[in-house]
Every structure is written in C-alpha cells, then in structure tokens.
Amino acid sequence: MMENPTVAIVGRPNVGKSTLFNRLIAERKAVVEKSPNVTRDRIYGRARWKGETFEVVDTGGLDLESSAEIAQNIKYQVDKAIEEADIILFVVDVREGISPLDREISQKLRKCDREVIVAANKMDDFSAQDEPWEFYNLGFEDVLPISAEHGKNIGDLCDKIFARIDIDDFKKNSADDKEILGVAIAGKPNSGKSTLVNQILGQERVIVSPEPGTTRDAVDSIFERADNKFKLIDTAGLRKKSKVEEDVEYYSNLRAIRAIERADVVVMMIDSVEGITEQDKKIAGYAHDEGRPIILALNKWDLIEKDTHTADIFREEVYRQMKFLRFAPVIFISALTGKRVGEVLDLIEYVYDQTLQRISTGLLNEVVEEAVQMNDPPAYKGKKLNIYYATQPEVQPPVFVFFVNDPELVHFAYERYLENKIREAFGFVGTPIILKFKER
Ligand code: GDP
Ligand code: GDP
Numbered sequence: 001m002m003e004n005p006t007v008a009i010v011g012r013p014n015v016g017k018s019t020l021f022n023r024l025i026a027e028r029k030a031v032v033e034k035s036p037n038v039t040r041d042r043i044y045g046r047a048r049w050k051g052e053t054f055e056v057v058d059t060g061g062l063d064l065e066s067s068a069e070i071a072q073n074i075k076y077q078v079d080k081a082i083e084e085a086d087i088i089l090f091v092v093d094v095r096e097g098i099s100p101l102d103r104e105i106s107q108k109l110r111k112c113d114r115e116v117i118v119a120a121n122k123m124d125d126f127s128a129q130d131e132p133w134e135f136y137n138l139g140f141e142d143v144l145p146i147s148a149e150h151g152k153n154i155g156d157l158c159d160k161i162f163a164r165i166d167i168d169d170f171k172k173n174s175a176d177d178k179e180i181l182g183v184a185i186a187g188k189p190n191s192g193k194s195t196l197v198n199q200i201l202g203q204e205r206v207i208v209s210p211e212p213g214t215t216r217d218a219v220d221s222i223f224e225r226a227d228n229k230f231k232l233i234d235t236a237g238l239r240k241k242s243k244v245e246e247d248v249e250y251y252s253n254l255r256a257i258r259a260i261e262r263a264d265v266v267v268m269m270i271d272s273v274e275g276i277t278e279q280d281k282k283i284a285g286y287a288h289d290e291g292r293p294i295i296l297a298l299n300k301w302d303l304i305e306k307d308t309h310t311a312d313i314f315r316e317e318v319y320r321q322m323k324f325l326r327f328a329p330v331i332f333i334s335a336l337t338g339k340r341v342g343e344v345l346d347l348i349e350y351v352y353d354q355t356l357q358r359i360s361t362g363l364l365n366e367v368v369e370e371a372v373q374m375n376d377p378p379a380y381k382g383k384k385l386n387i388y389y390a391t392q393p394e395v396q397p398p399v400f401v402f403f404v405n406d407p408e409l410v411h412f413a414y415e416r417y418l419e420n421k422i423r424e425a426f427g428f429v430g431t432p433i434i435l436k437f438k439e440r
Contacts, residue, residue, distance in 0.1 A: 004046070005165045006055040008085030010077055010109075012101040015093040016121040020148035021045060021058040024158075044257060049158040052167055055261075057084050074105055082112045084258070087164055089157075091119045094132050094145065106138040115164040118143040119157060124150055180222060180229040183348055184259035186287065187269030188279040192299040196269065196335035196344075197221070197235050203341065204230075225345055234259045256283050264355075264396075265293045265348045265430075272298045272314065272332070276321040284322055291397030293351040293431040294328040297344060302334040327423060328430050351430030355396045359426055364390050364400070371421040377414050385409040388440050398433045403440035410437045 007024075009017045025045030045056045057080075081088050090109060092102050109116050120132035123145035135143045144160055146153040185193045204223040221232040234255060260266055266287040270280055287294050296318055304310060315330045329347055333340040368390045377385035386405040393399055400422065404410065415435055422433065 004053045004055050005087065005167070006057060006085045007047075007087045007089055007161055008057045008081035009089045009091060010081045010105060011091035012074065012099065012105065015091045016148045017058055017091050020089070020091060020119065020121065020146070021056055023148050023151060023154055024056050044254065047158075049155075049162065052162060054161065054165075057081070074101060075108065078105060078108045078112075082109075082114055085114060087115045087117065087161055088112075089117050089119050089161075090138075090140070091121050091148075092135055092138075094120045094123050094135075097134060098137065102138065106140070110139055116140045116142070117157070117160055117164065119148075120145045121148050123147050123152065126152065180231045181348065181352055182220075182231045182233055182262055182264045184233045184256070184263035184266045184287075184292075185269060186256040186260060186266055186283050187299075188271075188277060188283070191269040191271045191280075192335040193269050196267075196297075196299070196333075196341065197232055199335050199338050199341050200232065200345070201235075203338065204345075228349060230345070230348070233262050253279070253283065257286055260287050260290055260292055263292055265295065265352050267295045267297050267344060267348065268328075269297050269299050269335075270318070272300050272304050276318060281322060284325055288324055288432055291432050291434065293355045293397075294325060295344065295347050295351060295430060296322075296325065296328050296330045298330060298332045299335050301332040302337055302339065327428065327432070347430070354427055354429050355398065355431035357398065357426060357428060358395050359392050359398075361389070361391050364392060364422075367421060367425045368402070368418070371418060375417060377409070378411065380409045380411060383409055385411075385414070397431055398428060399436060400433065401436045401438055404437050405439070407437040407439055 009021055011017050024047045044058070047054050047056050088109060090105065092098065118135050118138060118140050120135050120143055123132065124147045126145065132143060132145050142160060142164075144153060144157055146157055148154070185196055187193050201221055201223060204225050206221065206223045207229070208220070208222040219234050221235045223230055223232070260283075268280070268284050268287065270276060284294065284296075298314060298318070304314075311332055314332070318330055319326050329351070331340060331344060331347060333344060335341065368387060372387055377387070379385075383406065388403045388405075390400055390402045393401060402410075402418070415437075419433060419435055422428065
C-alpha cells in the first residue's frame with residue numbers, strides 16, 4: 001500500500017491550527033470519537049498538491065481551559081506530532097508575536113529530528129505588514145507568512161512542505177513494499193490485538209521485529225510464511241499502552257485509522273465475550289469506507305461456552321449489528337491459545353487475492369444482463385433505468401462502472417441487488433466493492 005508523507009500541525013491554542021488544517025485538506029478522512037477532554041473532532045485529513053498527496057494531522061485535539069493544563073498538553077501534543085509526522089508545521093500568530101508557550105514548543109521541536117516549518121499565521125494584509133522577522137528568533141530556518149483564514153500563501157506553504165520531503169524516497173519505499181502484504185490488526189483496547197501479534201510472531205519466521213519505543217520506521221513487524229511476506233503494521237504502538245486513561249479510546253482509534261490507511265488487509269478483532277460495541281462499529285466502518293478487505297476475528301473464543309449452533313448464532317449477530325460487512329468472513333479464534341491463528345493468515349492471503357480480482361468486460365456483462373433479465377429495474381418517476389454495459393476499471397478495491405441512461409434512476413435497493421449478483425458470480429469475499437453509475 002502506498003504510503004504518503006505526514007504533516008503535523010502544532011501550536012498553542014487559537015493561533016489558527018484548525019483553520020489551516022481545513023484549508024489544507026481536500027478530503028476529511030476521519031471523524032474521531034470525542035472523548036471527555038477532547039472537544040475537537042477534526043483530526044486527520046488528506047491533502048493534495050500538484051499531483052502529490054500528503055496526510056495532515058491536527059494534533060491539537062485537546063482543548064483545555066487552564067494555562068497549566070495547556071502547558072502540560074503542549075508536551076503531549078508535540079510528542080505526538082514527532083511520533084506521527086515527517087514534517088511539522090509550527091503555527092504562530094503574527095498579531096500576538098512570540099509568547100512563552102511558543103518558546104516552550106520551539107524548545108521541544110528543536111530537539112527533535114523532524115523538519116519544522118514555522119507558519120506565521122494571521123498575516124492577512126501582506127502589504128501592510130512587514131515580514132515576520134521576529135519569528136526567526138524561534139530558531140528555525142523556514143518561516144513563512146500565511147493567512148489561513150484568507151487562504152494566502154497556502155500554495156507556497158505546500159511548496160515548502162514538498163521541498164522538505166523527499167517524495168521520490170517515499171515512492172521508492174512504497175515500491176519496495178509492494179511484495180509485502182500489509183496487515184492492520186484493528187480493534188478496541190483489550191480485544192486481544194497484542195496477544196494475536198505475539199502469537200503470530202511466535203509461530204512464524206520473523207524477519208524484522210520492532211522494539212517498543214524505537215523510531216517511527218521500525219514499528220512494523222515483518223515475517224515470512226511459505227513464499228509470502230507479511231507486515232504487521234504498527235505493532236510497537238500496539239504493545240505500548242497509553243498512560244492517560246481518558247485518551248486511550250481516542251488515540252487507539254487514531255492509531256487504528258493510521259494503520260488501516262497503510263494496510264492491504266484489515267483484521268478486525270472483536271472480543272466475543274463483550275460482543276459488538278460502538279467502537280468496533282466505528283473502526284470497522286472506517287476500514288469499510290477506506291475500501292480495505294476485512295476479516296472479522298471473534299477472539300477469546302476459548303472463553304465461550306459452545307454447542308453446535310453457537311458459531312452460527314454469533315456470526316448472525318455480528319452481521320445483524322454490522323450489516324455493511326456481510327461480505328466479510330467471520331473466524332472464531334483464540335489469540336491466547338493460538339487456535340485458528342494459522343487460518344487467519346490463510347484468510348488474509350485469500351481476501352487479498354479477492355480484492356485484486358479483475359473481471360473481464362465480457363464476463364461481467366453476461367452476469368449483469370442476466371441480473372437485469374431476472375429482475376428488471378423498477379420504473380422511477382415514470383422513467384425506466386436502462387443499463388447499457390458495465391466495466392471494472394479498478395481493483396483494490398474493485399470498482400464497477402455501469403453506463404446507464406440516467407444515474408438518478410438508480411435506486412439504492414437495485415444497486416444492492418446488482419452488488420449481490422456480482423458477489424454471487426465472482427466472490428469478492430471480504431472486500432468492499434464500489435458501484436458507480438455514469439450517463440452514457
Ligand atoms: P486553533 O485553536 O489553533 O485551532 O485556532 P483556530 O483555527 O480555531 O483559530 C482561532 C481563531 O483565529 C479563529 O477565530 C479563526 O477564525 C482565527 N484565524 C485563523 N486563521 C486566521 C487568519 O489567517 N487571519 C485571521 N485574522 N484570523 C484567523
Ligand atoms: P489489546 O489491547 O487489544 O492489545 O489486547 P491484549 O492483547 O493486551 O489482550 C487483553 C487481555 O485479553 C489480556 O489479558 C489477554 O491475555 C487477554 N486475551 C487476549 N486474547 C485472548 C484469548 O483469545 N483468550 C483469552 N482467554 N484471553 C485473551
């Protein structure tokens with residue numbers, strides 16, 4: 001999976017971080033759950049500039065009242081930024097000048113090995129104000145005046161970001177990664193993710209294993225199985241447990257999102273004893289929206305009292321609660337005892353093959369024609385939908401384009417019917433598929 005450079009936005013409250021974040025992003029990737037002391041939901045987005053893509057993280061997710069809390073939070077925020085990002089945008093306010101908090105942040109940032117760009121924000125009127133010279137006193141080479149609110153110099157800022165990132169290096173690294181199947185083990189805290197990771201790494205031939213607390217580049221574990229290489233994404237993060245109680249859910253969601261972004265396949269760990277929770281739905285929903293193949297692993301199966309129907313009952317309950325994941329295989333495992341952990345790896349390979357399936361136009365149209373013959377699209381507003389033909393232009397996730405007389409006439413139920421027919425004919429087990437309708 002292609003990996004993009006990540007830019008983190010840091011700064012004290014009110015300098016314009018969220019305004020800048022919203023300016024930069026083309027596409028909001030996630031609305032992360034609000035936890036008690038997190039008052040912002042915007043946190044993670046994707047930006048595009050001159051054909052290149054980068055991820056943006058607004059690390060200032062904590063909005064605190066007292067100055068003591070703010071100061072304490074700065075340390076946390078900056079640590080997160082350094083951990084998450086390749087480049088840091090340090091936002092300051094030209095109207096207020098350098099404040100003690102700005103100095104504190106810059107002290108921390110100077111010690112890290114990330115590139116830092118100072119965005120001197122609220123420079124609304126370029127002609128009326130001087131260059132923001134005073135901000136060079138913070139000790140960074142790059143200081144750029146911007147106005148987040150009025151969209152001034154944002155392009156120059158993006159140029160500066162890319163001047164500081166070796167984009168070819170990123171591309172080369174992702175090309176090297178092509179042969180390795182990236183797996184994200186997602187799930188809420190205590191669902192058994194770390195136990196599964198340890199079980200797998202204990203069973204398989206490990207090539208690279210991270211030590212907790214080492215650099216950002218070594219957090220993935222790579223192992224080999226038969227002729228295939230797998231990468232367990234972000235496993236150091238899995239092992240490390242947050243100390244801040246209220247933030248556990250918030251940051252575990254953020255981590256899950258970032259792991260899912262980088263994954264080819266997502267293994268969603270569900271605690272069988274607890275059943276499906278809102279957090280499970282949220283994480284799974286995100287994997288689904290991202291088009292990733294998903295395996296639902298019902299873990300701690302050793303703790304469940306079973307008879308011959310138990311598995312079926314659990315499977316139905318999972319699908320009932322997460323209707324959007326009916327295509328995802330369910331497997332009952334025990335990460336602790338190792339039961340069916342090998343099968344999880346088999347399934348990962350299988351669903352990955354499924355998401356790479358490409359159906360020929362001829363075969364696809366046979367299936368579509370038959371589907372239409374069996375169940376003619378119902379008329380809508382007195383007009384009838386005509387499907388002329390379909391193609392599959394993309395894989396991973398598979399995309400199907402239907403050329404029709406009028407896309408407005410496609411009813412949700414009929415779209416689902418077509419999706420079911422495609423799945424009946426070709427499988428696509430475990431992978432979301434996308435149907436698009438275009439006027440011809
Ligand atoms: P954050 O706390 O750092 O995320 O700051 P916000 O993005 O919430 O912005 C704080 C305030 O500054 C808001 O009232 C914004 O409208 C304002 N603001 C942000 N960028 C600019 C700017 O470029 N010029 C001016 N004049 N105001 C801005
Ligand atoms: P994580 O927070 O998702 O990484 O969860 P952990 O791997 O730390 O597991 C949380 C707790 O559940 C630990 O006490 C594990 O020993 C336990 N656990 C994990 N998997 C299983 C399992 O399959 N069966 C049982 N009985 N306990 C498990």
